[in-house]
Amino acid sequence: MQNIRRDIKNYFEMERESGISEYLFSSKPKDVQLSLVKNQVSNCQKCSLGKMRTNSVFGSGNINAKLVFVGEAPGRDEDIQGMPFVGEAGMLLTKIIEAMGIKRDDVYICNILKCRPPQNRNPLPEEISICIDYLYTQIDMIKPKIICGLGKFASQTLLGTEAPISKLRGTWSEYRGIKFMPTYHPAYLLRNPHDKKLVWEDMKKIMNEL
Ligand code: SF4
Incomplete structure (x- = not known):
């Protein structure tokens, strides 16, 4: 947070030097702060994934969203485009969101890791512990009503548990006062389509809550 504060201060000093003296603080700070992060x-080069990425993948969507989806890490398509969930699993996530009666642009989508692990291997615990502050900052700024954890890594990390996703999914938990629904990752559903009905049960709980 110290670095973010310093960057914000530098940003406004630069703006002041270029002659801008008035700001719409009521509507701008969240945009500005998220852009700085x-x-x-x-x-970022805080872990070795920084050297291997094509693009980092910060997150996308509505920064005032009531619902935030958190996945694991960028894959190949995401690394190329710099956007979260744009590959095959991303298309499935979009279908799920639209089936809930909302648009993808209405929610915010991000990942635990912001850079792609090589060959899409699982995130390492040390990578998660180095990168996770970025996600905490995003959630603190967006302040959603509900977080949906997509898969094991997002759900275990944010809930601080090692329980398997098959046990976690479908049950409301809480992350720092925010309702948290763990469910299966769309990439898992591509390999196990018979479990789509379980995810739909979880999404119905989210829809009721929203
Ligand atoms: S994965 Fe996270 S900590 Fe590692 S280089 Fe990318 S942004 Fe930095």
Whole structure:
């Protein structure tokens, strides 16, 4: 947070030097702050994944969303495009969101890790512990009503548990006062389509809550 505060201060000093003296604080700070964190992520080399990425993948969607989806890490398509959930699993996630009666642009989508692990291997615990502050900052700024954890890594990390996703899914938990629904990752559903009905049960609980 110290770095973010310093960056915000520098940003406003630059703006002041270029002659801008008035700001719409009521509507701008969240955009500005998230842009600054995104910029930090795009330059981040705190773990070895920074050297291997094509693009970092910060997150996308409505920064005032009531619902935030958190996945695991960027895959190949996401690394190329710099956007979360744009590959086959992403298309399935979009279908799920639309089936809930909302648009993808209405929610916010991000991941635990902001850079792609090589060959889409699982995130390492040390990578998660180094990168996770970026996600905490995003959630603190967006302040959603509900977080949906997509898969084991997002759900276990945010709930601080090692329980398997098959046990976690479908039951409301809480992450720092925010309702948290763990469910299966769309990539898992592509391999196990018979479990789509379980995810739909979880989404119905979210819809009721929203
Ligand atoms: S994965 Fe996270 S900590 Fe590692 S380089 Fe990318 S942004 Fe930085």
